[in-house]
Amino acid sequence: MPKTIYSEIELPEIVRKANELANKLNFPLMPEGRPVGHKGPPSACIPSVGKLLQVLASGKPNGRIGEQGTGAGVGTAWLASGLRNDARLISVEINPTLATAVTELFKDYPNVEIKTGDWHKVMNPNEPYDLLFMDAMPRGELLNPSNWNALVDVIKIGGQIVMDDLTPVEQWLPEWNDIVDAKREFAFANPRVVGVEVRTTQTTSALIITRTK
Ligand SMILES: C[S@@+](CC[C@H](N)C(=O)[O-])C[C@H]1O[C@@H](n2cnc3c(N)ncnc32)[C@H](O)[C@@H]1O
Incomplete structure (x- = not known):
């Protein structure tokens, strides 16, 4: 019997539908990942990051995601x-056109809620998450060490944060050498978390960060 080669990421039906919606809304899909130095609008998560999210969410039965x-x-x-089980997913989008379209996509998913607004205002700091995909372009200011405690408090102890769209350091362009590497600083210099960087394509990586304290 021939050996099965597990090289393809199979897209769940709901992901296929979301890809179709992205195409309809002209929301960029870059399934192969961004080339180093690519400048452009934000794009949808690539299959290797999606699979990571699915696997992590599967590890939070009854969780708040x-x-x-x-x-x-x-x-x-x-x-x-x-x-899994009674896990709930709350996703926040500042663009009302996108939020309305995605709400329609998930109308038959009672455990998925799309909220419209700025996540800073919409996400209640008193209701921490078991898993959080931080994908609203966290820039230096938000990830400044003076904000680390507030950000860490958004997840439970043992909970995880995922950030994507990093460029592996050895592929950095020379002009980036002076910029603050805010996502990695948060993941690797923060005493309340442990983090790991995983390669998602040849030119992109993601961080998985677990709150320990
Ligand atoms: C990289 S895209 C998200 C892609 C999506 N998470 C995915 O995996 O397919 C970033 C999105 O964040 C939204 N956004 C930017 N700032 C935000 C904020 N403060 N609160 C909520 N959404 C925000 C943008 O409108 C944009 O749709």
């Missing part, structure tokens, strides 16, 4: 495909 930045619902769909 969040997403900052719904986009066209592709990451939402991957997370939704991993929900």
Whole structure:
């Protein structure tokens, strides 16, 4: 019997539908990942990140799972495909057109809620998450060490944050050498978390960060 080669990531039905929605809304899909130095609007999560989200969500039965930045619902769909038992998914999108379209996509998913607004205001800091996909372009200011405690408090002890769209350091362009590497600083210099960087394509990586304290 021929050996099965597990090289393809199979897309769940709801992810296929979210991809179709992204195409309809002209929300960029870059399934192969971004080339180094690519400048362009934010894009939907790539299959290797989606699979990571599905696997992590599957490890949180009855959990409270969040997403900052719904986009066209592709990451939402991957997370939704991993929900177990009574786990709930809350995704927040600032663009009302996107939020309305994705709400329609998930109308038959009672455990998925799309909220419209700025996640800073919409996500209640008193209701921490078991898993949070931070995908609303966290920039230096938000990830400044003075904000680390507030950000860590958004997840439970043992809970995890996922950030994607990093460029592996050895592929950095020379002009980036002076910029603050805010996502990695948060993951690797923060005494309340442990983090790991995983390669998602040849030119992209993601961080998985677990709160320890
Ligand atoms: C990278 S895209 C999200 C892609 C999506 N998470 C996925 O995996 O397919 C970033 C999204 O964040 C939204 N966004 C930006 N700032 C936000 C904020 N403060 N609150 C909520 N959404 C925000 C943008 O409108 C955009 O749709």
